[in-house]
Amino acid sequence: MFASTIAKRFLSANKRQTFFIIFGIALGVAVQIFVGSLIGGLQETLLDRTIGNTPHIVITSDSDNPQIENWTSPVQSIRGVSGVSTVVTVQDGQAFVRNFTKDALVLLRGFDIAEADKIYGFLDTIYEGTAPASVNETIVGKEMQVEHDLALGDTLELQTNLSQPFDTDNVTIVGFYDVGVAAVNSLWVITLKQTTTQVFGYGTNITSINVQVNDPFAALDIATTIESQFVPPGLKVVAWQEQNAQLLSGFQAQSISTYMIQAFVLISVVLGISSTLAITVVQKSRQLGILKAMGTNDKQASNIFILEGAIFGIGGTTLGVFLGIFLFWGFAANVKDSATGGPLIYFVLDWNLILISAAIAIVACIIAAASPALRASRLSVIEVIRNG
Amino acid sequence: MGRQNVLELRGVSKVYGTVIKTQALTDVNLGFEEGSFSAIIGQSGSGKSTLLNILGTLDKPTTGEVLIAGRRTTEMKSNELAKFRNVNLGFIFQFHYLLPEFTVFENVIMPYLIKDKGILPFGVKEQAEKLLALVGLTQVKDKNSQQISGGQQQRTAIARALLNNPKVVLADEPTGNLDSDTTETVYQLLRQINKDFGTAFIIVTHDRRIAEKTDRIIEIRDGRVVMDVGIASTA
Ligand SMILES: Nc1ncnc2c1ncn2[C@@H]1O[C@H](COP(=O)(O)OP(=O)(O)OP(=O)(O)O)[C@@H](O)[C@H]1O
Numbered sequence: 001m002f003a004s005t006i007a008k009r010f011l012s013a014n015k016r017q018t019f020f021i022i023f024g025i026a027l028g029v030a031v032q033i034f035v036g037s038l039i040g041g042l043q044e045t046l047l048d049r050t051i052g053n054t055p056h057i058v059i060t061s062d063s064d065n066p067q068i069e070n071w072t073s074p075v076q077s078i079r080g081v082s083g084v085s086t087v088v089t090v091q092d093g094q095a096f097v098r099n100f101t102k103d104a105l106v107l108l109r110g111f112d113i114a115e116a117d118k119i120y121g122f123l124d125t126i127y128e129g130t131a132p133a134s135v136n137e138t139i140v141g142k143e144m145q146v147e148h149d150l151a152l153g154d155t156l157e158l159q160t161n162l163s164q165p166f167d168t169d170n171v172t173i174v175g176f177y178d179v180g181v182a183a184v185n186s187l188w189v190i191t192l193k194q195t196t197t198q199v200f201g202y203g204t205n206i207t208s209i210n211v212q213v214n215d216p217f218a219a220l221d222i223a224t225t226i227e228s229q230f231v232p233p234g235l236k237v238v239a240w241q242e243q244n245a246q247l248l249s250g251f252q253a254q255s256i257s258t259y260m261i262q263a264f265v266l267i268s269v270v271l272g273i274s275s276t277l278a279i280t281v282v283q284k285s286r287q288l289g290i291l292k293a294m295g296t297n298d299k300q301a302s303n304i305f306i307l308e309g310a311i312f313g314i315g316g317t318t319l320g321v322f323l324g325i326f327l328f329w330g331f332a333a334n335v336k337d338s339a340t341g342g343p344l345i346y347f348v349l350d351w352n353l354i355l356i357s358a359a360i361a362i363v364a365c366i367i368a369a370a371s372p373a374l375r376a377s378r379l380s381v382i383e384v385i386r387n388g
Numbered sequence: 389m390g391r392q393n394v395l396e397l398r399g400v401s402k403v404y405g406t407v408i409k410t411q412a413l414t415d416v417n418l419g420f421e422e423g424s425f426s427a428i429i430g431q432s433g434s435g436k437s438t439l440l441n442i443l444g445t446l447d448k449p450t451t452g453e454v455l456i457a458g459r460r461t462t463e464m465k466s467n468e469l470a471k472f473r474n475v476n477l478g479f480i481f482q483f484h485y486l487l488p489e490f491t492v493f494e495n496v497i498m499p500y501l502i503k504d505k506g507i508l509p510f511g512v513k514e515q516a517e518k519l520l521a522l523v524g525l526t527q528v529k530d531k532n533s534q535q536i537s538g539g540q541q542q543r544t545a546i547a548r549a550l551l552n553n554p555k556v557v558l559a560d561e562p563t564g565n566l567d568s569d570t571t572e573t574v575y576q577l578l579r580q581i582n583k584d585f586g587t588a589f590i591i592v593t594h595d596r597r598i599a600e601k602t603d604r605i606i607e608i609r610d611g612r613v614v615m616d617v618g619i620a621s622t623a
């Protein structure tokens with residue numbers, strides 16, 4: 001109460017200095033939040049592009065025979081594993097398109113279209129034609145359409161057994177899709193399971209089980225659970241992390257450098273406040289001497305500066321949070337991805353990051369005030385009184 | 389006889405410095421009664437301020453004891469001493485020492501604020517107003533303490549020293565920078581307060597004319613008490 005009266009008056013008596021300190025802290029906090037949101041946002045966008053429309057866990061045969069028999073009960077069990085959101089069964093394989101003049105190897109994938117769309121989301125990307133609705137109807141990707149100059153109603157002559165060049169199946173193109181990934185657009189020929197059953201002759205057997213989970217980072221653990229409890233031997237279960245080790249280590253390096261930037265910003269803020277407050281203690285030593293002569297005790301004297309630190313911390317952090325969010329918003333709104341023309345990252349606030357940064361900054365400001373506060377408590381009255 | 393000493397020095401010596409030693413006080417024995425009005429005189433460098441600071445518990449003697457209402461200060465902790473100063477002592481320093489960030493009125497109530505008892509009670513406000521009227525500062529009470537004259541600052545310091553109704557007021561050259569008319573006014577004021585409230589005053593001064601108007605003159609020379617005479621009180 002007394003200490004806060006004095007602290008507030010000390011600060012308001014020197015508004016310029018107070019403003020600059022608060023602004024300095026605000027800049028530090030703003031940079032932390034901006035950099036943190038930016039890196040977080042970029043990682044999220046990148047992650048979404050990498051695994052957003054692909055299965056997180058893929059279960060395939062471990063032997064030369066790609067077929068999985070007796071899959072209904074394992075699939076049933078996998079659907080019940082906690083954290084699993086979607087399970088899609090696939091019947092696919094490579095095929096040679098005889099009427100293509102180059103790059104004739106494609107991946108023919110048979111799905112239950114409505115079910116598979118939950119993972120791959122290709123229905124919304126059909127820009128011409130419709131989804132396959134009956135046997136021998138297919139859709140192909142944009143790159144394939146362009147490369148081979150395809151039109152709706154064109155026929156693909158598929159050959160699946162290299163040693164039998166005359167055993168071909170004809171499928172018809174009923175639509176074109178564009179999922180935004182060239183590797184998929186140029187390679188996948190999507191159709192119903194009825195078509196693949198005919199082409200590959202697998203009957204009711206499937207070739208892979210595709211799983212999506214709620215938290216992509218839990219995929220590895222869930223894959224382990226599935227492998228050990230729910231699939232018969234002879235199958236292999238692979239989580240997305242195992243195929244994207246480079247991306248993950250990139251994320252990790254990025255996160256570490258973000259933490260380092262944040263730590264250095266924090267350290268410079270703390271040093272700045274600490275030294276400014278130390279100067280303030282010297283500036284105010286005359287007043288402190290008078291107050292102590294009148295009976296202010298050491299604890300009250302140090303509380304004045306702890307409170308100044310807290311006021312700087314709370315004021316600077318509040319301003320900094322607004323500033324940081326504003327900077328991030330400005331970046332998200334104005335910086336475009338040169339490839340797509342869309343935003344490079346989305347304006348999504350990570351409140352965890354913001355609250356943690358703010359809390360750390362406030363605590364750091366109070367800690368930074370500790371050494372000046374100690375000086376204030378130790379300040380000897382007689383030195384001040386004697387030296388006028 | 390029989391009035392109790394509020395402040396007492398027993399065999400107090402003070403040595404400044406560790407390498408080059410300055411003996412500022414040598415074996416001083418003094419007692420100050422409640423309601424007394426004393427002057428400490430002596431040449432520059434004789435040890436007056438040193439003595440006053442030790443009496444006010446702002447400084448510690450090298451040897452000897454300081455007693456407050458019969459209690460040894462060496463037995464008291466720093467917080468206890470701070471509280472004692474707040475409740476029982478008022479200081480008027482030679483160089484005004486007001487807090488520049490606060491108004492005249494705020495400076496006067498500061499000794500109450502230090503008690504940290506929350507909202508200012510009406511009684512304290514009234515007391516501050518009364519003291520400000522007494523020292524003739526009602527007109528300037530809401531001005532910043534740096535925007536008034538030296539004499540007004542001195543009177544503010546007097547009002548502040550009296551706010552908590554202390555037992556003793558210690559004043560070091562309280563009229564040092566004032567013209568003789570103002571000096572006269574300030575002394576009459578201190579005398580008045582001494583009479584009305586029974587506050588004891590210990591005043592350091594180099595002005596003999598002032599000293600002669602007090603009840604007791606203590607002269608210091610080279611750190612020793614060389615004269616201690618009581619003048620029959622007119623009261
Ligand atoms: N901090 C100090 N360190 C060393 N010596 C000191 C210190 N303070 C005072 N002295 C010395 O102690 C002696 C007494 O000083 P003091 O300030 O008590 O004198 P004073 O009587 O108040 O003088 P004045 O009338 O000039 O104010 C002087 O010789 C002075 O030089």
Ligand SMILES: [Mg+2]
Pocket residue numbers: 436437438
């Ligand atoms: Mg002196």
